[in-house]
Amino acid sequence: MYPAVLIVDDETTIIESLEGILSDDGFEVMHAYNGYEALQKIEADSPDIVLLDIWMPGMDGIETLKEIKKSFPSLPVVMITGHGTIESAVDATKSGAYDFLEKPLSIDKVMVTINNALNFRKLEEENIYLRKKSIEKNSITGTSPAVQKLYSEVMAASPSDASILITGENGTGKEMVARTIHQFSTRPEGPFIAINCAAIPEENIDSELFGHEKGAFEKATSKNKGKFELASGGTLFLDEIGDMNINTQAKILRALESKTFQRIGGGRTLHMDVRLITSTNKDLEAEIEKGTFREDLFFRLNVIPIHVPPLRERKEDIPLLVDTFLDNLALQNTGSRKSISKEAVDLLARHPWQGNVRELKNLLERLFIMVKDKTIHVKDIPHPYTPQVPGETTSERRWLFSIDNLEEARKNFEKEYILRKLEQSQGDIQIAAKKIGTSARFIKKRMG
Secondary structure: OOOEEEEEOOOHHHHHHHHHHHHHOOOEEEEEOOHHHHHHHHHHHOOOEEEEEOOOOOOOHHHHHHHHHHHOOOOOEEEEEOOOOHHHHHHHHHOOOOEEEEOOOOHHHHHHHHHHHHHHHHHHHHHHHHHHHHHHHHOOOOOOHHHHHHHHHHHHHOOOOOOEEEEOOOOOOHHHHHHHHHHOOOOOOOOEEEEEOOOOOOOOHHHHHHEEOOOOOOOOOOOEEOHHHHOOOOEEEEEOHHHOOHHHHHHHHHHHHHOEEOOEOOOOOEEOOOEEEEEEOOOHHHHHHHOOOOHHHHHHHOOEEEEOOOHHHOHHHHHHHHHHHHHHHHHHOOOOOOEEOHHHHHHHHOOOOOOHHHHHHHHHHHHHHHOOOOEEOHHHOOOOOOOOOOOOOOHHHHHHHOOOOHHHHHHHHHHHHHHHHHHHOOOOHHHHHHHHOOOHHHHHHHHO
C-alpha cells in the first residue's frame, strides 16, 4: 500500500505539477484548493502526509494547520509558500508543521522532505506502541480496592514534577510503581535511572550519584557521570533510601535545594534536571527519631507519599497475578504455557506471602521449571505453601530422583537450590548471592 499525499494549494499549476511527480514515484495523490476542503478530505480519506500552502484565500495555511493539529495531531504537515519569511516559518513550526518549503519547489527537496516526514511519523507510531507495551509491562496487576486506590494515586501524582516517596514492604513492587509514574509523567521520553542505595558500598555511593573526575581518588582512572547526570531530563529512582548514610543524605538535600551538584573532584557546577522518586521499606519517621535519617530530607522527599499495599491485603488479586506470571514465563521460555488448577490457586491465596508479589513470582517460576506436567496441581506446590505429611518426599525431589542423566540432575538441583535461596532472600539477588558465596552475575546466568 503506497503512502497517500494530500496537496493543498489554490494554484492549479502547483497541484498538477506535484501530482504528476509524486504519482510517478508511486504515491497516491489527492488535492484540495482551500483549507475547508482540506479538512474534509483528511476526515474522509486519511492521508499519510499533507503539503499545505500558507497563502490561500479564506482560511489560510496557518489556520488550516492549527485545525489539522487539533483533530489529527500525529499527521505530518509540510508548509509551502512563495513568500517565505522567518516569521512565517517560526509561526508554522510553533503550530506543529514538520517542515517548511519555499517556491519555486526543488523536486529533490520535496521528495527528501516527504520521505523524512513519513519516516518520522513511523518512528513516532513505533515509540507510542513501545511506550504502551512498557506501560503494560510495568503496570501493577490487580483489580482489588487496594490496587485501585494505588492506581488513582499514581495517576494523580504522575503529571507533577514533585518528589514522591513510595513506601511498602520488600517485594510489593515499589520500583514498578516508580516506572509507571515515569511513563505517565511529563518526561516519559527521558531516561529512567534506578539505583539501589542498600546494594552500593558506603564509600562508593557519592560517586555513583554525583559522578567523579579523573584522579578524584585512587581508583578514579577516568571521568564518570553519576546517576543525577545520567537521569537528566527523566526520572531518578533511589530505591531503599532509608539505607543511605547520613553524610550522603546531606549532599542530596543540598542538591535538591540548589538544583545543582558537582562531580567529586570537579569544580564545574552542573544543573540538575530530574524528577526524583524514592522508596523505602523502613519507617523513616522512626529512623528520624533514632537519628539515622535527616528530617529536613524526609520533608523534601515526602512531598507526595504513596504506599504500596502488601499482597496479604489484596489477596483477591492472586489469581490474576498467577495468570499474568504464567503468561510471561511462557513467553520468556518460548514454551507452551502451563495452566494451574483452581485448588492450587486457592491454596496460594491462603498463604501469608511475607515476600509479597516477588515471592509469588519466584515460586511460579520454580513451578514452571520443575513441574513437567502441563498443569500445576496442589501436589506440586512445596512446603511451606502447602501442608506436608511427615516423612513424605516433596514432589520436586521425587521428580529429581526420576532423572537418569547425572549432569541434567545436577543442573536442576543447582537451579532448585538457587531458587530456594532467592525465596529465603525475598527475591533479592544480591542477598542470595552473598548467602551462597557467589556473585549476582553467576545467579542471573544460571537462572537465565
